[in-house]
Amino acid sequence: MNVVIVIDSLVGGGAEKVMLTLAEELVKLQHNVTILSLASSVEYDIPDMVNVESLLSDRASKVDRFWQRKNSVLKLEAWFEKKQSEIGSIDLVLSNLDRSNNLLARSNIKNVHFVIHNSVNAELARQKKLGPFSYLYLKKSKQNLNGKSLICVSKGVEKEITQGDLIRPSAITTIYNPFDFEKINQQANEQNNNIPNEPYLIHVGRLAKQKRHDILFAAFAKLDKKYKLVLLCNKPAKAIKLAQAYGIEKQLVVPGFQQNPYNWIKHAKALVLSSDFEGLPTVLIEALAVGAPVVSTNCTFGPNEILTGELSKYLVPAGQSEALADAVKQVLADKPNVKNAEILKQVQAEQVALQYLALVN
Structure with a gap:
């Protein structure tokens, strides 16, 4: 055709x-x-x-x-x-x-x-x-x-x-949305010397109101200071400026847009999605595919179709930094095995x- x-x-x-x-x-x-x-x-x-x-x-x-x-x-x-x-x-x-x-x-x-x-x-x-x-x-x-x-x-x-x-x-x-899991895992295993050695959380998404970096930063500020926060976004300078209001700018790692985000995601302690709305947030599925635990706002739409069963406890109401921070603490303690998530079959x-x-x- x-x-x-x-x-x-x-x-x-x-x-x-x-x-x-x-x-x-x-x-x-x-x-x-x-x-x-x-x-x-x-x-x-x-x-x-x-x-x-x-x-x-x-x-x-x-x-x-x-x-x-x-x-x-x-x-x-x-x-x-x-x-x-x-x-x-x-x-x-x-x-x-x-x-x-x-x-x-x-x-x-x-x-x-x-x-x-x-x-x-x-x-x-x-x-x-x-x-x-x-x-x-x-x-x-x-x-x-x-x-x-x-x-x-x-x-x-x-x-x-x-x-x-x-x-x-x-x-x-x-x-x-379609996912080529073989290719994703291949890229997730590629060597990358820029990935931090310290434990880190990751957020992948452009700097836009919809993505609610303010909620992400407010939640991150409530976590143990040993963690870094990697942002794969399109406006590094603007992200760092916004982070200053939350006193976390020194914990940020902002390498800019990455052709291959998967090795960054794989080595993260968890991926966090803080959006107000989505369609089907592909990054949640990509994280599950490479074995990274996930915490997400239960925004319209998609997260509750992705994080089902045992994983649904890592969904929190949109716009609530306190609840997001608590769910991150929970996922870090649980270290769930996510590679058998139901959505990956579909x-x-x-x-x-x-x-x-x-x-x-």
Whole structure:
């Protein structure tokens, strides 16, 4: 089959990583895959077998604004027309993130499914704080998905959409994100001389309000001073400045964005997620896969679909640093064996890729 994955950019982020994993797995299954990034910037190492093209020669920040939209849609349709003349009909198109969704929703391109990576309500609530224009842009972006086929990355996201009245899709289903456990464990075992020798906790995620570094830092300040806190994030200087308010800046290790986060995660005493909302936090699953214990806020959505059974005691209410600190102390004392977590059986890359391919039928 011919598959095209459209995404805003390939700059470090969860959705980008998910789609690269999916693309690689589809190629292994002998399908022809192209990732079309609206912007030309790429931060990830692209596997040799995956073909990546960009629609624009630079950034794509205003590509879907009303004064540029028509031109952008025409450009997108022209790209698809050219691609079809080269490879034949395109069986499956997966659209990711708002800008790509806004263009594809207005285009005449067929066989498109829109992948929803986050809680829609939580995104809108956050956007409201940024002012009316930001909020209306996002609300309209979500409403553009009316009558479209949606793929949600967790059951929580699917339930939110079906029970709400903002988006009425033509079809909706949940497909969990794909994970190549063999590759993850291979990378987790790679030598890395930058990893601290002292015991440390780790947080992986960009410096954004959603990730609640303030709650993370407040919780960390309540722990034994022997621990370091490794932050794999995109704005090291800003993170250190924020940490000063909690008196923990000397305990921080901030190496910036890492192509391979898995050896960092594997050697951590625990991974901590402090977010207000997610779609399906892939980093929790990656931590379990390499054997790192996990503590997480029970945010919408995903953590309670990942940390089930015995592991559910490491879920705490969002926004509560005291509860987060207590759960970290508990996990450090328990040292649970997490490699048999139930979720790991449901997210193997090949199994997930086959679910995506079934959309064609």
